[in-house]
Amino acid sequence: MFALSDSQLRTISNAADGLPAEKRGVYLDRIVAWLKFRGGRFIDRDLDDAVRLALRGLIQESAA
Numbered sequence: 001m002f003a004l005s006d007s008q009l010r011t012i013s014n015a016a017d018g019l020p021a022e023k024r025g026v027y028l029d030r031i032v033a034w035l036k037f038r039g040g041r042f043i044d045r046d047l048d049d050a051v052r053l054a055l056r057g058l059i060q061e062s063a064a
Contacts, residue, residue: 002040008047015051023058030054 004012012031016024034050035042042050 002035002042004047008044011044011047011051015055019055019058027054027058 012028016027019027031050031054034053035047038046
């Protein structure tokens with residue numbers, strides 16, 4: 001088990017806002033898996049990496 005600060009929770013939540021509702025569960029599962037892989041010990045930069053990696057493939061890139 002691990003704990004997140006208010007700031008870290010905001011980071012996760014803000015990134016989820018850009019996802020369709022049906023993909024948010026996958027996104028959160030990916031973050032949890034990554035943080036468990038790290039052994040529950042991480043710094044803000046690690047969490048930022050987890051968010052970035054969790055979003056990979058979930059956000060449709062526009063073909064602009």
